[in-house]
Amino acid sequence: MSDAAQPTAAEVRAAAEAVKTALDRHLAAVESRSGEDDPAVYEAFNQLAAAAEAYDELLYDRYDEVTPFEIPSAEDAPPYTGPEEPSALSVLIRRDYAVAEPQRLLAHAQRIEAADDEGSGASGTVHGALGLLFGEFEPDEIASRHKEFGLEEGDSTLWVTVSDEPAEPGEWLEAPFDEADAQRVVCRFDVSAVFDDGPEDDPVPDLDEDLEPLDADR
Incomplete structure (x- = not known):
């Protein structure tokens, strides 16, 4: 990637702050969840994953470094609650x-x-x-x-x-x-x-x- 296309240090820092904010929101959603499958927790999880992915990409582009974050797999999807024999x-x-x-x-x-x-x-x-x-x-x-x-x-x-x-x-x-x-x-x-x-x-x-x-x- 050329220097002109690289993100700035400020952009990387902003992405890191977005991860911190998403972490706080996720913890708050978990602490106040209404049940095992609370949609608010699921939404906060997705927002945290998206923020982590954005930060990981910018960090790599700017500094050639990575984070331990992983993109959630299908196993992280909410549990299936539909009919056993759908019509x-x-x-x-x-x-x-x-x-x-x-x-x-x-x-x-x-x-x-x-x-x-x-x-x-x-x-x-x-x-x-x-x-x-x-x-x-x-x-x-x-x-x-x-x-x-x-x-x-x-x-x-x-x-x-x-x-x-x-x-x-x-x-x-x-x-x-x-x-x-x-x-x-x-x-x-x-x-x-x-x-x-x-x-x-x-x-x-x-x-x-x-x-x-x-x-x-x-």
């Missing part, structure tokens, strides 16, 4: 992206719009281009070709949760993620840069090579 399940997915190359995104959106005889002009803005992109391609295809579309992957997670019975049609559409219950998760898959100790991904190909044709093999 329904939900798959909850979140994928985060950064718009790393707006011009690449806009170029793809313009090609999509050009193929539509009734183009709306949405390809002229980033938010319009995103609407065109996700309207044209399935989310899994965007995930596999995100660099081609000028996007940069962030964290992603997939939860498989179970229910006592199937939801009624339209029942949860207004707030699809509000009732996600970590204690009904039967399995989950997390992807994050904090787990990746390998080399950086290969650079994105040149835009001209990348844009022809749309249906190129993945």
Whole structure:
């Protein structure tokens, strides 16, 4: 990592203070917990883990030193409290992206719009281009070709949760993620840069090579 990209000593110190604050909050939650599976303790645990990970990363980047903190595993998840024989399940997915190359995104959106005889002009803005992109391609295809579309992957997670019975049609559409219950998760898959100790991904190909044709093999 170059000197220009390294965190400052003040940033490392601030991250250390955040860990101390998270430790205090976690202890307070444990001391006042209402039961063995108190959600406040679980939330404080996650906040402490996130603060420790951030501090560990900054400490390594600045001083080439590490801490004894470990990323919590699936074994640290709250105990399962769902039905023994579930009759329904939900798959909850979140994928985060950064718009790393707006011009690449806009170029793809313009090609999509050009193929539509009734183009709306949405390809002229980033938010319009995103609407065109996700309207044209399935989310899994965007995930596999995100660099081609000028996007940069962030964290992603997939939860498989179970229910006592199937939801009624339209029942949860207004707030699809509000009732996600970590204690009904039967399995989950997390992807994050904090787990990746390998080399950086290969650079994105040149835009001209990348844009022809749309249906190129993945």
